[in-house]
Amino acid sequence: MTDASLSRPASAQPYDRQRLRKRRAAADFRLRAYGIAAISAAIGMLGILLVTIFVGGYQAFVQTHIRVDFDIAADAVDPANPAAANWRAIVADGLDSLLPGVESPAQVRALGQLLTNNTQFFVRNAVVANPALIGGTLTLEVPAADIIDQLNKGVIRRDTASENRRVSDQQIAWFDQLVADGRVSTPFNWGLFTNPDSRFPEIAGLLNGMVGSLYVVAVCFLVSFPVGIGAAIYLEEFAPRNRWTDLIEVNINNLAAVPSIVFGLLGLAVFIQIFGIPRSAPLAGGLVIALMTLPTLIIVTRNALKAVPPSIREAAYGMGASPQQVIFHHVLPLAFPGILTGTIIGMAAALGETAPLLLIGMNAFITSPPGGVLDAATTLPTQIYIWADSPERGFVARTNAGIIVLLGFLLIMNALAIFLRQRLERRW
Known part of the structure; x- marks a missing residue:
């Protein structure tokens, strides 16, 4: 077979290029159309959800x-x-x-x-x-x-x-x-925010849930923030690279995907039955949520540490700094904006958890807000669950209103994370 037999006629080449351009343009158009359709469907579903909630809860x-x-x-x-x-x-x-x-x-x-x-x-x-x-x-x-x-x-x-x-x-x-x-x-x-829960819808409020959520998130932060950052720093900067650290890293990644109800069972078996923490106490709920948040916080912190350029470490070592000084005086401050953003998003996710808190009894009917982390309490998600399960028709609107309030808190926390990331982020 000669080269002449392999070549196409000169008159056919412009036609082929034109057809190729049309095919590429059609493929690009289809790809954009699929993307726009997917985004439109997602926005439409989200819009239906929000409209349903607001229509059902504004009253x-x-x-x-x-x-x-x-x-x-x-x-x-x-x-x-x-x-x-x-x-x-x-x-x-x-x-x-x-x-x-x-x-x-x-x-x-x-x-x-x-x-x-x-x-x-x-x-x-x-x-x-x-x-x-x-x-x-x-x-x-x-x-x-x-x-x-x-x-x-x-x-x-x-x-x-x-x-x-x-x-x-x-x-x-x-x-x-x-x-x-x-x-x-x-x-x-205003009673929706200042009144405790009640059997009567007209005076039932979210005060118990808001105070209980505050205690649970505070306990979760005080436990998971130092432990998570400390574990991430050790694994990323000091731990030797061997099969044991590889096993720990794999387990941390796996724990981030474990269903939340498993952590509720763990909290019920360990914190309540072994350590004797009272059921429905924010301390137990905060510890359970902290266990759930730890894997995510460790992963986020390690990624933030990896994002710091190696030149920062090399320059610090060149100036005679010790490994601890390099980490705590140079690397960690530069990685802190990413760590803080991940922490806030993790706390926002913890605020919306329901299943593990139900297992430790934080869905009890509480008529007064808790005075401490050992008092019986409920949280916003569990309060919404209680109202949704009530046969009274008046609780239907209050269930949707509770969802709106919870979404408001989540939006505020995510907006705070975005603000801090933009305000504190440094570019190299």
């Missing part, structure tokens, strides 16, 4: 209140012991003054269902805090009961048959009368 950020005047008669409340008064009767009298003419026991019960079941405690606490109210009138903006709150927000529809809704026609008429009298308002629901 929890406002709460229906009813202004009620309570007559704190001097003969009904003992100034020496105001907590012992019959506060339910005082609340009933206050409602009766708003809507007179209620006589039958059934109507009295229905009228009392307009306000939250804890109204008596709101009145009692106000009088105990200010005994000068005894003998006068106390005006309070009391949260409406959940069924009235849902009626005001349109969740319970008025055109629904009376036997299929939880609000009676008489209660709707009473509520409309209060609206006409200007006694109904829907202010921002």
Whole structure:
């Protein structure tokens, strides 16, 4: 076979080049189209998720209140012991003054269902805090009961048959009368952030979960940050290269991929059953989360140390610095921005953990925020889990609102990580 038989006609070469250019252009177009389609699908799914959460949870950020005047008669409340008064009767009298003419026991019960079941405690606490109210009138903006709150927000529809809704026609008429009298308002629901958990949706808040998450993340940081950085420095800078260190590195990488529920079982067996740490305590939760965060923190720290140019080490050794001085005076400060960024992202991931905390009992019903790391507590993710499992319809909106608050904390922590990385990052 000659070279002439292998060569193409000169007239065919421009055609081949033109066809090749078209094929390449078509392939590039398809690749860009696939990428745009994938990104669009991801953004679309994320948008659907966020819209669903916000649509389902925005109503929890406002709460229906009813202004009620309570007559704190001097003969009904003992100034020496105001907590012992019959506060339910005082609340009933206050409602009766708003809507007179209620006589039958059934109507009295229905009228009392307009306000939250804890109204008596709101009145009692106000009088105990200010005994000068005894003998006068106390005006309070009391949260409406959940069924009235849902009626005001349109969740319970008025055109629904009376036997299929939880609000009676008489209660709707009473509520409309209060609206006409200007006694109904829907202010921002600060109680969502300042109230502890409750069985009643209208007064349930995230305070317990936020305080518990703060303790858990603090314990996790205090344990994982020094241990993780110390282990990473030793493995990267001082450990000999042999089969044992290779085995340790492989296990660290494997531990970073272990399901979180396994760490929960480990915490239950070790920290609670062996060391006797109380169940539901933030100390146990923080230690479990620290075990989960350690492999990731070690990997991030080692990568940050590797990113420091070798010339920094060589220059320090050339000036007569010891290995410890090279690491702690030169390499570690330059790697610290990357370490700090990885740590913040790791703490943000720890904030959203749920499965290991459920195994150690941090899903208990807690009515007051913890006072320390050994008190019973819950966290934001477990609080959301508790509300999602509640049969009360009012907790649906609060579940979504809790997710919004959790996403807000995660966004703040990730934004802080990005800010610190850009502010502290050094380029060589």
